[in-house]
Amino acid sequence: MDADAIVIGAGPAGLMLANELGLAGVRTVVVERLPEPVGHSKALNLQPRTAEVLELRGRLDPLLGRALGRLPAGHFAGLPVPLDYTPWDTRHPYQVGIPQDRVEAYLEEHLGGYGIPLLRGHEVTSVEDDGEGVTVAATGGVTLRGRYAVGCDGGRSTVRRLIGVPFPGRDGRISAVVVDITLKGRDEWVPSQWRLPQLTPRQGWVAMMLPLADGVFRFLFSGPEQQTLDRDAPVTEAEVSRALRATSGDGTELGELRWTSRFNDAARQAERYRTGRVLLAGDAAHVHSPAGGQGMNLGMQDAFNLGWKLAGEIQGWAPAGLLDSYHTERHPVAARVLAHTRAQAILMSHDEDAGPLRGVFTDLMRLPDANRYLAGMVGGLDVRYDIPGEHPLLGARMPDLDLTVGDGGTRVSSLLHGGRGLLLEFGDEPRHAGTASNWPARVDHRTARATRDIGASAVLIRPDGHVCWAGAPGEAPTDALNRWFGRPCRE
Numbered sequence: 001m002d003a004d005a006i007v008i009g010a011g012p013a014g015l016m017l018a019n020e021l022g023l024a025g026v027r028t029v030v031v032e033r034l035p036e037p038v039g040h041s042k043a044l045n046l047q048p049r050t051a052e053v054l055e056l057r058g059r060l061d062p063l064l065g066r067a068l069g070r071l072p073a074g075h076f077a078g079l080p081v082p083l084d085y086t087p088w089d090t091r092h093p094y095q096v097g098i099p100q101d102r103v104e105a106y107l108e109e110h111l112g113g114y115g116i117p118l119l120r121g122h123e124v125t126s127v128e129d130d131g132e133g134v135t136v137a138a139t140g141g142v143t144l145r146g147r148y149a150v151g152c153d154g155g156r157s158t159v160r161r162l163i164g165v166p167f168p169g170r171d172g173r174i175s176a177v178v179v180d181i182t183l184k185g186r187d188e189w190v191p192s193q194w195r196l197p198q199l200t201p202r203q204g205w206v207a208m209m210l211p212l213a214d215g216v217f218r219f220l221f222s223g224p225e226q227q228t229l230d231r232d233a234p235v236t237e238a239e240v241s242r243a244l245r246a247t248s249g250d251g252t253e254l255g256e257l258r259w260t261s262r263f264n265d266a267a268r269q270a271e272r273y274r275t276g277r278v279l280l281a282g283d284a285a286h287v288h289s290p291a292g293g294q295g296m297n298l299g300m301q302d303a304f305n306l307g308w309k310l311a312g313e314i315q316g317w318a319p320a321g322l323l324d325s326y327h328t329e330r331h332p333v334a335a336r337v338l339a340h341t342r343a344q345a346i347l348m349s350h351d352e353d354a355g356p357l358r359g360v361f362t363d364l365m366r367l368p369d370a371n372r373y374l375a376g377m378v379g380g381l382d383v384r385y386d387i388p389g390e391h392p393l394l395g396a397r398m399p400d401l402d403l404t405v406g407d408g409g410t411r412v413s414s415l416l417h418g419g420r421g422l423l424l425e426f427g428d429e430p431r432h433a434g435t436a437s438n439w440p441a442r443v444d445h446r447t448a449r450a451t452r453d454i455g456a457s458a459v460l461i462r463p464d465g466h467v468c469w470a471g472a473p474g475e476a477p478t479d480a481l482n483r484w485f486g487r488p489c490r491e
């Protein structure tokens, strides 16, 4: 075997996965078609849950240092009432404004530390799973043999096609353009004032303007003309100028055109995320409209769910069904994102009844419960996996509590930096230390005092920060340890 895991595609999903595998000590190689990074960004944001998962590995602060700013809210279909993340129990009730290429560059920089090669300039053309391993062939004479391969190769995934996974859904109905531009005589929206995009509906047009850095603006628009143009038709200055005139209404004029792309609201999802020894993650597993700013976030969170499970399978300790739970847990999450981005696309559409619908939704979003519901969905904060039991935290994100361990202060997130499970007991008496010691290198044990009672005397937290057991005094975590971390090393 050349590697235990072959990751195909060095976008945000592939790079996040490679980092997780590297942290777990899995021999990994990444293969990427492009000889160098694209140098432009589709996504511009980290949603709160992505900020949380990065924090679980100690990677958030360095990324904040590369960010454009923080946006204390989210948006739903560009409606004027912001999504308020603060009612959710999170330390990060905001979006980080950061271009996708900076996130990718940061994640790529860490591969070397894990000894993970990134083979650039090689397009994967063949993936063959013979039951014992996977052979991946790529242009430039590259052939690799691995135990597992993961297609993180984007919406038009070659891996998905090669392994014959159906991608049901529908094609795009609304075509739109995204450009990065400067504006003549307008540079007052500058860094640190990263603002919430707002939809401007105007006689058959919808548009959003978002300030980036150094007087550059992200302008998204969709009007009658865009519906007639082919996806591969070049975006011209004349087309952008016409859109600016039609949507700004204040004589705003185009300066320079820095980057252009066309996109649509196609909505499709892979029927299965695992086929034998080949898995799919990120856009390779799901595509949807960029409404709300979620695609990159969803892919990074897929990778975070998959990394430790695949590591467990490769290292031979994964219990039956653990790797399959990647599909069971993540498929419904993306299905829901597809559903609500489709709903957003209707709200953002040119249909004459979309106006009244926007009005109704705007009113609804002023109701705290409705706003919280949508904020949880868009921010990825409401994800709760199906883990049976009564405790409200089961399957949900573990709150990042302040803790006192011995004489020192820490937080739950800091105890998960190593990417292992965590059996955390509240109080002073370590009742389960002996039990946990039977899963060394897979599960850490800590006894801590917490600033807040969460209704359990101990919790078992998976490496991805989700709670898989919450016990009262007298209850033992043994079954849950077996269920999630396999057979004990010492019995």
Ligand SMILES: Cc1cc2nc3c(=O)[nH]c(=O)nc-3n(C[C@H](O)[C@H](O)[C@H](O)COP(=O)(O)OP(=O)(O)OC[C@H]3O[C@@H](n4cnc5c(N)ncnc54)[C@H](O)[C@@H]3O)c2cc1C
Pocket: 008, 009, 010, 011, 012, 013, 014, 031, 032, 033, 034, 042, 043, 044, 045, 100, 122, 123, 124, 125, 152, 153, 154, 155, 157, 158, 159, 178, 261, 263, 281, 282, 283, 284, 290, 292, 293, 294, 295, 296, 297, 298, 299
């Ligand atoms: C206009 C627009 C705006 C967006 N805005 C946002 C936003 O604000 N927030 C957000 O969260 N998301 C946003 N998205 C979505 C986001 O950009 C994607 O969801 C994200 O890029 C998906 O990451 P990925 O790693 O799955 O795939 P990709 O980023 O597509 O990466 C796939 C990688 O695989 C490589 N590859 C492809 N085929 C092969 C092959 N055969 N062999 C080897 N390598 C291969 C590609 O070169 C690429 O590097 C936006 C999308 C668009 C179109």
